[in-house]
Amino acid sequence: MNAPKASLRVGIAIQLSAIAGGAFAANVVIRNPTFEELARLTVTSVTGTARPQFTAPAAATVLTAEELNYIGVRNIPDALRYAPGMQVSQFNAHQWSISARGFNTIAVDKLLVLVDGRSVYTPLWSGVYWEQHAWLDQDLDRIEVINGPAGSVWGANAMNGVVNILSRSARDTMGTALTVGTGTEDEAFGSFRYGGTAGKNAWYRAYADYSRYDDTELGNGQPTGDAWDMGRIGFRYDRDDAANRIFVKAEAQSGNFDEPGFIPSPTPPYQTRPPRGYNHGGFVQASWARRLPEGSEVAVGAWFERLERQLQPTNEQSNTLDIGVRYVTRLGDAHNVAAGAIYRYIEHETTPTFVLTFTPRDRTLHQWSVYLQDEVQFHKRFGATLGVRVEDxxxxxxxxxxxxxxxxxxxxxxxxxxxxxxAVRTPTVADESRTFVNQVSPPGSFGPGSPPVIHEVLGSHSLESEDLVAYQLGWRGRWGSDAMASAALFYNDYKRLILYEQQPLDTVTQAPDFWLLALIPFNVGSAHAHGAELTGMWQPMPRWRLFGEVSYLDLKVVPAELPLASNISGSTAQVQASLRSNLELGRHWEIGVGLRYVDDLPAQNVDSYVGADVRVARKLTEGVKLALVGQNLWEPRHAEFRSTSFPIDSYIQRSVYLALTWRR
Structure with a gap:
């Protein structure tokens, strides 16, 4: 059977109901995958329906739980370091900046992240609170990474890429699993899961996790003061019979965070220590899919999330409700059509502080969208997918x-x-209505007798959406049953980028106590980016697999005379590469090695670095495994990211941890 027709038939048979924007989840579970299973992985994030990754018309990468476990990865950001085109920068113990194909700033706003199909971006600034979603779930199935725009499927803010984190069905996690561990940076962690049947064709699991992390390190070797911990409890239910598929998931998390450094203050010495931060919240998610005759399917789904968060510089509470419907049908043997609609309601409240104020402080947001996807196989070797999404x-x-x-x-x-x-990136609550104070200069800084000067970043209600038109070309190939490779070329043309212009010194508004120096956003920027991404997988021996990735990106943002434009251009790692080796020695030993190279970031004065991760695991008895993992072993420490908004030079340290896992 040829590849395109196989792709079409798999998509029709599976019909995964991953609703665009967030209501549905479906999984393909792989345990101890063979090379052939890895080569035939399905991907849902390209068009919203399942198709083999090999035939997906996109720069799609799938990271399975098994291959990530081989190198000892414990969180999602570290997993994404091994995806081509992804730039992952950690700038303290609990904060990361993660982007696809550039624009890796303190507040990345051009990458959409989904967890089991549920969007986890914040409407405050269109980014992701990674400390809340950094978990690498012990029941993870896979992580799908799509580089390039996916706005027709997933909507605004899926501008440079999509990350879809998929957990296993409860059907595939029956029994008990327990993991405990300790290390130099991952000080203490543990997880427990129990799963079972809930009647005919129904399954469930309940789980709990806890982790505590040590501080990063300052340039002088002292602790940064950014230690944190977080716990989570959750439940999942799956039902799958001949006519229906039902999915229910609920989760609650609570974390506490030491805040590093100082924040601006209106009184001498014009800076103060921030209070300890927290992140509390939870969600409930459900979907129902009904299989119809002739391969059609209709699905409805919804999720609700509550968040309470105080981490500098924000102090916020939000309620989000997302409701969607999707219909998929087959028009002949070579024609698939999918259509849907989504409504999202957001209540957002903020508590004003000297550092950050929103006007108005509370917002209620309504957003809806409709979309259409048309997949046609014109010939046994030619296919096309046309999609469009209209969003208000x-x-x-x-x-x-x-x-x-x-x-x-x-x-x-x-x-x-x-x-x-x-694809577009719409403005946010912060873009429109914030007053963010990032510094207070003491008296005399702007001349003899001058008062303190407040440096602030303001919002604007006249902003338009940022616009991207992207052109991509890709190739994939296989050689027998032990090697495959892929390549992608791209050119991105950005218009109406939001950049900040310095305003004249305001000596009147708050005189005589303060002068003001403000930055105001305007749609005055544009950019061009081009690059290439290469991936490969080779199995030289039955129990040894090698994975390689390399990417190149050249990004230029103009007008270069604006500080933010030059900072974005110079904060992009032009060259990144990684190599992974997964080796089984006999029946009891596993050895995983990961090597990574990341180019320098000249605008941030961050040098290039090499990361090395090594895991050695021993199967003690049936279901019991002990693993020793070393991370960032190449050098004692290295810097990954710096920002004038958080002027703390944190260094990521070499670390080791020991983990014991028991399953039955």
Whole structure:
């Protein structure tokens, strides 16, 4: 059977109901995968329906739980370091900056992240609170990484890429699992899960996790003061019979965070220690899919999330409700159509502080969208996917995002694909209405007798959406049953980027106590980016697999005379590369090695570095495994990110941890 027709039939048979924007989850579980299973992984995040990764017309990478476990990865950011095109920078113990294909700033706003199909971006600034979602779930199935725009499927803010984190169905996690561990940086961690049946064709699991992390290190070797801990409890229920598929998941988390450094203050010495931070919240998520005749399916789903968070500089509470419906049908043997609609309601409250104030302090946001995806197989070797999404948001009104993807199966072992699409990044609550004080200069800083000067970043209600048109070309190939590779080329054209312009010194508004020096956002920026991403997998022996990734990115943001434009251009790692080795020695030993190279960031004065991760595991008895893991072993410590908004030079240290896992 040729690859395109196989792709179509798999998509029709599985019909995963991953609703765009967030209501549904479906999983393909792989335990101890063979090379052939890895080569035939499905991916849902490209078009919203399942298809083999090999035939997906996108720069798609799938990281399975098994391969991540081999190198001892314990959190999602560290996992994403091994995905091509992803730039992961940790700037203290509990904060990361993660982007796809550039724009890696303190507040990344062009990457959409989903957990089991549920969007986890914050409407405050369109980013992700990674400390809340950094868990590498012991029941993780896989992480799908899509580089390039995916706005026609997932909506605004899926501008440079999508990360979809998928957990295993409760059907595949029956029994008991317990993990405990300790280390130099991961001071204490543990997880417990119990799963079982809930009647015919129904399964459940309950789980709990806890982790405590040590401080990072300052340049003088002293602790940064950013230690943190977080706990989580949750429940999942799955039912799957001939006619229906039901999914329910609920989770609550609570974490406490030491805040490093100082924050601005209106009184001498014009800075103070921040209070200890916290992040509390939870969600409930459910979906129901009904299988219809002739391969059609209709699905409805919803999720509700509550968040209470105080971590500098924000102090916020929010309630989010997302409701969606999706219909998939087959129009002949070579034609699939999917359509859907989504409504999202957000209540957002903030507590004003000297550092950050929103006007108004509370917002209620309504957002809706409709979308259509049309997949056609014109010939046994040619296929096309045309999608469009129309979205109405409270900041810029109606936005539309089209996408066209073409695939050509050169042979059964080689695929060529191309794509062109438009995506937008809408303004946020912060872009519109914030007053953020990032510094207070003491008296006399601006001349003899001058009062203290408040440096602030303001919002604007006149902003438009940022716009991207992306062009992509890719290839995938297989060589027998032990090697495969892929390559992607891209060119991105950005318009109406939001950049900040310095305003004249204001000596009147708060005189005589203060002068003001403000930055105001405008849609005055543009950018061009081009690059390439290469991946490969080779199995030289039955029990030894090698994975390699390398990426190149050249990003130029203009006008270069604006500080933020030059900072974005110079905060992009032009070259990144990684190599992983997974080796089984006999029946009882596993050895995993991961090597990573990240280029320098000249705008941040961050040097290039090499990361090395090593895991050695021993199977003690049936179901019991002991693992010793070393992370960042290449050098004692290294810096990954610096920002004038958080002027703390934290260094990521070499670390070791020991973990014991028991399953039955």
């Amino acid at each position: 948001n409270p900041f810029t009104g109606t936005e539309w995002q089209p996408d066209l993807r073409l695939s050509w199966s050169l042979t059964d072992q080689q695929l060529l694909w191309a794509a062109v699409g438009r």
